Amino acid sequence: MDDWLKDSDEVKPSWITVDLAIFTVRADQLMVLLVERGLEPFLGRSALPGGYVQKDETLREGALRELWEEAGINGRQLHLEQLGAYGDPDRDPRGRVVTIAYLALGPDLPVPVGGTDAARAFWTPVAELTEVAEGLAFDHAVILADALEEIRRKFEYTAVATAFCGESFTLSELRKVYEAIWGQRLDPSNFRRKVLSTSGFVQSTGEQRLPPTGRPAALYRRGSTWLLSPPLLRGVG
Structure with a gap:
């Protein structure tokens, strides 16, 4: 003993x-x-x-x-x-x-x-x-702070942001999720380019959504990749 x-x-x-x-x-x-x-x-x-x-x-x-x-x-x-x-x-x-x-x-x-x-x-x-x-x-304030930082970190290196989206989504909707979690504005063109150049991040559904005003927006679903390469880093873009 x-x-x-x-x-x-x-x-x-x-x-x-x-x-x-x-x-x-x-x-x-x-x-x-x-x-x-x-x-x-x-x-x-x-x-x-x-x-x-x-x-x-x-x-x-x-x-x-x-x-x-x-x-x-x-x-x-x-x-x-x-x-x-x-x-x-x-x-x-x-x-x-x-x-x-x-x-x-x-x-x-x-x-x-x-x-x-x-x-x-x-x-x-x-x-x-x-x-x-x-x-x-x-100690829930500590747990909450840790959870927030974990989400923000995961957004850089994984496709977890798609968990905040429906089965299909526009790139504008995905960008707004990133903006909400990171608390910063992202350039729409740069964000679109980075997402589409990250292999397996999202996959086109071949369909479009017609907004109340403006042009139809292409719809996407989560792709087959979980780890993003290259990552989408905070403060860049």
Whole structure:
């Protein structure tokens, strides 16, 4: 037996939770899903949706269940991936709780409906989060900051931006997604050239969309490539 176990009076249990940083683009704005906690601890405070993992489910299953129970959103329709583990001893006043954070992305997601221990669920523009983030429950401000940087980084090197688009989209719609996530304007001509010169990034559907005004716009779908070469770097173009 390890010496530290011999010397300790007891082995305190730890619990596992999942938390979700869920993003969508609505009206050309990057939005994050928050819930208002309906129970202690942090009653009435804003938080990322999440909760305890049940003993008979995987981490991913727990994340999908919590998303459905707390916000009424079907996570199986989203891009969902693990962001990281957060386990500082004092992150939860109820005891030693380690959370596995997930990153979820989807196109123009619906108005959420709060449930279980969430009094309500709501979309908040990321651009307005400076004050809200400081008041988030637990260590969710840290998780949210990490999630945002992970998205922005992935936009440079992967095709994950297409997760914010529908099955078909115009290059203008894709550019607006990049602008919303990076918080900067991009030159339309340069963006178009870079996207179309990146092999496998997007694929033409052969169809067009007729806008209310102007010329018809070509429609594209996500291509076969995940890693972009060359990458689309922030601050360039």
